[in-house]
Amino acid sequence: MLKTHISRFSASGWAVGLLWLIMLGAVPGCSSASPEPATVAPPTAPPPVAPPPAPVLVGSSLIGEYAPAQLAARVADIPLVGALARYSVRVYRLTYTTRNTDGQAVTASGAVLVPVAPAAVPVISYQHGTLQPDEENRAPSYYSQSSEIWSAVSVLAATGYVVSAPDYIGYGASKALPHPYEHGASLASASADMLRATREFCAQQNININKKNFLLGYSEGGYATMALHQLLEEKYAATLPVTASAPGAGAYHKSAFARYILNSTEPLNFLSTYVWVLRTYDRVYQLNRPLSYYYQQPYATRLQADPFSAVPRQAAELFAPAFRQAVLTSSDAPLTATLTANDVYDWQPRAPLALFHGTADDYVPFFNSEDAYNAMRARGAIQVELRPIPGGTHFTAAPVYTLQAYAFISQF
Numbered sequence: 001m002l003k004t005h006i007s008r009f010s011a012s013g014w015a016v017g018l019l020w021l022i023m024l025g026a027v028p029g030c031s032s033a034s035p036e037p038a039t040v041a042p043p044t045a046p047p048p049v050a051p052p053p054a055p056v057l058v059g060s061s062l063i064g065e066y067a068p069a070q071l072a073a074r075v076a077d078i079p080l081v082g083a084l085a086r087y088s089v090r091v092y093r094l095t096y097t098t099r100n101t102d103g104q105a106v107t108a109s110g111a112v113l114v115p116v117a118p119a120a121v122p123v124i125s126y127q128h129g130t131l132q133p134d135e136e137n138r139a140p141s142y143y144s145q146s147s148e149i150w151s152a153v154s155v156l157a158a159t160g161y162v163v164s165a166p167d168y169i170g171y172g173a174s175k176a177l178p179h180p181y182e183h184g185a186s187l188a189s190a191s192a193d194m195l196r197a198t199r200e201f202c203a204q205q206n207i208n209i210n211k212k213n214f215l216l217g218y219s220e221g222g223y224a225t226m227a228l229h230q231l232l233e234e235k236y237a238a239t240l241p242v243t244a245s246a247p248g249a250g251a252y253h254k255s256a257f258a259r260y261i262l263n264s265t266e267p268l269n270f271l272s273t274y275v276w277v278l279r280t281y282d283r284v285y286q287l288n289r290p291l292s293y294y295y296q297q298p299y300a301t302r303l304q305a306d307p308f309s310a311v312p313r314q315a316a317e318l319f320a321p322a323f324r325q326a327v328l329t330s331s332d333a334p335l336t337a338t339l340t341a342n343d344v345y346d347w348q349p350r351a352p353l354a355l356f357h358g359t360a361d362d363y364v365p366f367f368n369s370e371d372a373y374n375a376m377r378a379r380g381a382i383q384v385e386l387r388p389i390p391g392g393t394h395f396t397a398a399p400v401y402t403l404q405a406y407a408f409i410s411q412f
Helices: 006-024 068-073 133-138 152-158 184-204 220-235 254-263 271-284 299-305 321-329 333-341 367-378 397-409
Strands: 057-066 089-099 105-115 121-127 162-166 209-218 244-248 353-358 384-389
Touching: 057 105, 057 184, 068 152, 089 152, 089 184, 105 152, 105 184, 121 184, 121 220, 152 162, 162 184, 184 209, 184 220, 209 220, 209 397, 220 244, 244 397, 254 321, 254 333, 254 367, 271 333, 321 333, 353 367, 353 397, 367 384, 384 397
Parallel strands: 121 162, 121 209, 209 244, 244 353, 353 384
Antiparallel strands: 057 089, 089 105, 105 162
């Protein structure tokens, strides 16, 4: 759930991560010089071949091509980083078909950053952080100077990665629709379909990519990355295999997070975004409760008039006592079901996964990643790691996340 604060660190954080990644270098693989004994498998009938999924790419347009020197100039305030830009990068806006929260087909959009490289390159699916409704121009497909992908992410592409960056539903081509904030299923499907569209586009344009798919994102992007990883392994294991993922600071344990908020006696700085999550779930799951069910006056009336109006920092002052009790005791079954439906912490990933999180995060508490690590290990996941960022808040930990996440994926 990352707000506009990400623009304060994105360029420097991503760039430092890139510099360290290049200095780190690739980890050499191991091989054996001894020949393996030949084995002959008995003949078997070939398995039935599943039909290929229907194409999702609708259209594409070139936003521009940017030379290494142009990309380097965007990070000129960071020593040496500009030198990492090896290739020119072509940026395209894609439109593609995906499904909204009600199952209806919609046209969505995103940006694809393509390095003009001589060899096959891997693909990164990059999920962005929170964008408020008045930050439409920061969605990836606009490729504006205020977007997360303008500077250091573009330098990353120039080192040899195709970057697939979905806008999500509610931005870009689908901006007439409400953004399903922190809704796991639609964030995952919109990101997966953008990744499918990216690979269709690369095949159409004869862009040479390999089979590696890396997943990255922080805050809402971290939650989207976790949900995407789970979806890809469940539905697209053969066609879009996950090579490795590195989600950062996501609200993976939604049901516990809700109890944490409503049980808190400390001031909470980000209650307005928690209200956005609640509004999304009420709409998507058709709970259709009056705002007076959730909020005390005068805030119920104010939020009815302006969903993004100011709210107090104390949960007890904002939320209605009966609603707080219903969440804390799980006595409202439909509401409880909406929260658990958006839990993405308790499953068994097969591909390597590293969880990054600041231990002093007061926006998305650290227990979200800790709970995910413990649950995944309990299910037998042997390639999941917990990477605490000691003393990091939601915003100060982001540059460190960037550095460590790229060091992590460089192993694969």
